[in-house]
Amino acid sequence: METPKDTAPQPEGGEAPDKPAAPAEKRPEAAPEAAAAKPLPRRFTLSSSPHLRDVESVSRIMITVTLTLVPAALGATWVFGLRALWLILLGALAAVFTEWLIERVFGMKTTIGDASALLTGVLVSFNIPPGVPWWIPVVGSVFAIGIAKMPFGGLGWNPMNPALAGRAFLLASWPLHMTKDWLPAFWWKRGGFSFFAWRVNPQSILVDGVSFATPLEAHKTALKTVWDQANLPVNIVSQALDQLHNTGQQVVDLAVGTVGGCIGETSALLLLVGAAYLFYKNYIDWRTPFSFIGVVALGGWMFGGSELFGGDVLFHIFAGGLILGAFYMATDMVTTPITKKGHLIFGAGAGVLTILIRLVGGYPEGVSYAILLMNLLTPLIDRWTVPRRFGHDPKKAAAVAARGV
């Protein structure tokens, strides 16, 4: 409109600017004389219905999910210092760059615009301790994109959550960094450090002279002690019992995030703020997080204390990466079932695996492995939970579903 055209103006409303090179039109036999007299009818775009599309798009979803992680990222920066923010940015940048590079090398169309790599990078960094060296998030993101995502065909085709695959790779390769580089909350307020401090040796920051442990590590040690109490001195057992019973203040710290733990998983409340928006936008289904958290809460209550049904439910919900995992990892669209029943099964299965790993497994925390294992079951779950179709007999449909078609 604004730029004047150098060609002759088109007649108003009538003939469309048809290319002169277009093949001769096949005119209806009925009106040859009319065709000669009247201008050619306009030509219109053809496509099969529907002719409307929702405004939602992949990039919009991915960018929104990433933005909902900003409160938690800022919270982590406040608790763990500016270092945490740098690690998050490094992970994000590495993921986006890796995707761009791979597509560049293989001559593919670049897809970093869909922002899924950005989200993966942020999530990788959210899953590492805040005291790690700079290359840990970078290596994690490179693995997540370069091994767990792109070789399978890129977005939509990866069987496992790339961010969690990256974390699993880091945990297997650098177990010391991944399990010992914790930083206590507000370490940067201590003497010799500042909010902007980058160099820190996590092993040298001690709490009350004892090596620092995350709440879940402490919990697991105490639980083991109570279970093996016959072979241990009385004072250690009673200390462990105290640990198990006095979780009140701990739960508050866990919810707010002023505890040790991975960068993004500590502040449950800030994560929930983001998740609430995702619910509002209908980006996540309630079934997965609720069945996941429900099963963990039930398991923690039953087996997580010194006696049956003596566990602290809130502790098990807010400790570790459950909130992050249940709302942001187990709801990853690509690697989780598409059916509603499938969401319930996925969440419940991940819950069972999490509580198993937390209470009897080799690691203090099991959320990420639980989700990864369930990711691999997703195609099967989708096969088992094909919904009853409209107009089909519910009983017959159930029998068909049971056969697993």
Next chain:
Amino acid sequence: MKKTFRGGTHPPEFKLTAGKKAERMPEPQVVYIPVSQHIGAAGNVIVAKGDTVKIGQPLTEPEGFVSVPVHASISGTVKNVGSYANPVGRELPTVTIEADGEDALYEGIKENHGWQEASPEQIRERVKNAGLAGMGGAAFPTHVKLSPPKDKPVDTVIINGAECEPYLTSDHRLMLERPDDLIRGAMLVARAVGAAKIIIALENNKPDAFEKLKKAATEFTLVSVEMLPVKYPQGAEKQLINALTGREVPPPPGLPMDVGCLVQNVGSCVAIYEAVRYNRPLIERYVTVTGSGVKKPVNLIAKIGTPFAELVGKAGGYRDNAAKLLMGGPMMGLAQWTDAVPVVKGTSGIVVLNKNDAKLGREQPCIGCGRCVSVCPVFLLPTNIARFSQLEMFDEAERLGASECIECGSCTYICPSKRNLVQHIRFGKASIAAARRKQLQKKTA
């Protein structure tokens, strides 16, 4: 609890013409009347080039039971009997009539006395002779629907005024402007099939029509008027039955009569009334001409056979950026190559989209969000069926119920990856049907 069905979407409504009274088009100079405008066998043409025809004169003789005649919508001379552009996308046999300005009415069109007491046979006969085919878009011969077999009694007649397609308001205007005729037609439908209950259903974005109908229905104890929440595809036959009665029509070849229901579009009801009372054939209809690509969206009453171009002209003509011409709404309408095509019995609207609205987006891989699964009104897994269809694994697609898809397009609309899900499924359905026909041929050979 609000009556509704499971699944469905909420596309923007764009009912630009809801408040505009339908205007009658001036008599067209030339009409192009396709010989077949319904599902089923085409009739035999009984006029020849040069014949003089009057308004409402039959041009064809139905061939078999699932067939209806077509009629001259103007008086004039038959110019040609040959093929002509058709809204279905190819040229089809068409009778071309040039107006003579006489406006002579065909002799058969006169009031039948005692029409209210017409027997079911008489109703069916007159409906068939009037060439009625469903006016909601699918265009199934109406008299066939009015002839349920004895073992499948119809207890509930549902009059479909949902008009869930965005943009369209032709049914809305018809309900506002002819509520009494609509109810008379509905009573005749119930009479023909012996139903004891009539439900007129519309979406709650038409409260004015609801009030009008409610008032008109006060003296009819059979008739109730129901408002349903706005949701696409509320006007789909099976979903409408489900929302109102809780019944589920069995999968194809299941029909509404299998659950004791009969669904008629509101336009069809008025046409049935006119056919039974006056022997008046279906030669005109309400058409909404709207969209971002026309200057002055309007509701029109247009003669069957009028070229789209004339209706668009009545709507102020195209805007400069008009890019897409649809017959029907944007969810299930047929894109047209040219505006030379004529209005047919199933033309509920003409929607012109501008360049921006016609953009569909680039297809990206499925991210497994499951939106298509939650919106599918027949509870399919659209993304999986589409993927199997793309891979030409038709057995797998069929196992997931591909041929039960009602092609409402909700999945394609909602997909954030802009995948053409229903289009892939259509391809799968067509391939499955072709394979079946082949198999059948082999068996019979």
